[in-house]
Amino acid sequence: MRAFIFFLTLTVLAPLLALPAPDPKPQPQISAVVKEISAKNIEASIQKLVGFGTRHTLSETKSETRGIGAARRWLQAEFNRYRADSGGRLQVAMDEFLQPPDERNPELVQVVNVVATLPGEQPEARDRIYVVSGHYDSRVSDPLNAEADAPGANDDASGVAAVLEMARVMSQKKWDATIVFMAVAGEEQGLFGSTHWARMAKEKKWNIAGMITNDIIGSPHAEGGNFASTRVRLFAEGIPPLREMSEAWLQQIKTGGENDGPTRQLARFIKTQGERYVPGMTVDIIYRKDRYLRGGDHSPFLEAGYPAVRMTEPNEDYRHQHQDVRKEDGVQFGDLPEFVDFEYVAQVARINAASLGALALAPAAPGGVEMETKELTNDTTLHWQANHEPDLAGYEVVWRETTAPLWQRSLAAGKETRFTVPKVSKDNYLFGVVAIDADGNRSPAVYPVPAAK
Numbered sequence: 001m002r003a004f005i006f007f008l009t010l011t012v013l014a015p016l017l018a019l020p021a022p023d024p025k026p027q028p029q030i031s032a033v034v035k036e037i038s039a040k041n042i043e044a045s046i047q048k049l050v051g052f053g054t055r056h057t058l059s060e061t062k063s064e065t066r067g068i069g070a071a072r073r074w075l076q077a078e079f080n081r082y083r084a085d086s087g088g089r090l091q092v093a094m095d096e097f098l099q100p101p102d103e104r105n106p107e108l109v110q111v112v113n114v115v116a117t118l119p120g121e122q123p124e125a126r127d128r129i130y131v132v133s134g135h136y137d138s139r140v141s142d143p144l145n146a147e148a149d150a151p152g153a154n155d156d157a158s159g160v161a162a163v164l165e166m167a168r169v170m171s172q173k174k175w176d177a178t179i180v181f182m183a184v185a186g187e188e189q190g191l192f193g194s195t196h197w198a199r200m201a202k203e204k205k206w207n208i209a210g211m212i213t214n215d216i217i218g219s220p221h222a223e224g225g226n227f228a229s230t231r232v233r234l235f236a237e238g239i240p241p242l243r244e245m246s247e248a249w250l251q252q253i254k255t256g257g258e259n260d261g262p263t264r265q266l267a268r269f270i271k272t273q274g275e276r277y278v279p280g281m282t283v284d285i286i287y288r289k290d291r292y293l294r295g296g297d298h299s300p301f302l303e304a305g306y307p308a309v310r311m312t313e314p315n316e317d318y319r320h321q322h323q324d325v326r327k328e329d330g331v332q333f334g335d336l337p338e339f340v341d342f343e344y345v346a347q348v349a350r351i352n353a354a355s356l357g358a359l360a361l362a363p364a365a366p367g368g369v370e371m372e373t374k375e376l377t378n379d380t381t382l383h384w385q386a387n388h389e390p391d392l393a394g395y396e397v398v399w400r401e402t403t404a405p406l407w408q409r410s411l412a413a414g415k416e417t418r419f420t421v422p423k424v425s426k427d428n429y430l431f432g433v434v435a436i437d438a439d440g441n442r443s444p445a446v447y448p449v450p451a452a453k
């Protein structure tokens, strides 16, 4: 009996003995980016954006000092300033279009996204695009009020300031894949800017391998005194809420992979890399597309089929969100800069930059990952398609218990595109395959679909 228990213990523990490969030393380039992100610059950008009075999508566009037109011209000039420091590599564009009238825009309105693209340096990786966004439009209590002061310091000058600072710092360095830094408009009227851009990307069949929107990342303080300056929420959708389920999702759900879609893999990657490069910060993944029944600029990207997540502060303060600037019974309402913690915004920007940098240095996540099912066996065999980056070093098979949120174990698979994990059953664990380059940069994991028998 004792021998049997000993045997049982060994059998159960065996899968846990293959510890994950030690994290390679931090990439100096990512550490430098994290260090160079400045709370002072972020504060200056937020104050400048608030200084335009209102950035309502239907506001004044001719003035040089007030309204959304002045705000976007300033954003364009900022990106162009970074372009000069990037040796001309950062490409700045105004993505303009006319949004037809709707509930929240009584008249045809010109909407402009300000977009800065840093092309990847590696030809094999250049078509792989990562997008980071914030929205520069703002609003008060009445969503149609384009006249009143709408400072939008937290919602969402904080996100835009973080995107600007990332563009400034990251465009001075070289990355394998392409990074798009985007300040969108029309968010408060119905996600106009992000919808336009995501649909265009889908039409052009662009490979958006990951998208992060930063919206309301300005303060760790909430009404009622909740305070969590070392945490940020990362909203990540599981299965998309569609009436018609795609074949890919069907295959995934059939095998218990409902928590392993591309967006959840992106969230795991951001949590792991963000916390690795920004010690002291915790990324709280929330298994939900957004806050309860609310939406943001990642939604149109998800609808277009791209992995996309939302970063938001840990506790929102609704006295300072979508409110007319006013005092009631001595309480100040309104989204004013005095309620933004610039150092906190910088920490969230650092998490973003570390994750984007790690994504843009790493090889693409492997394609065609499949689980072999021909024979009933307690070993687990996976195969996948070869990557084509010249700096590819090989692959790694990762796995975790089915109830665990993050990868727990791994084995190096070398340069082969087929690998067997002995004595670890696919019945009991969730698996993934990761690509690794010569510097130790790892891609997000890909969940295997069952191979045809």
Ligand SMILES: [Zn+2]
Pocket (backbone or CB within 6 Å): 135, 155, 156, 187, 215, 216
């Ligand atoms: Zn917002």
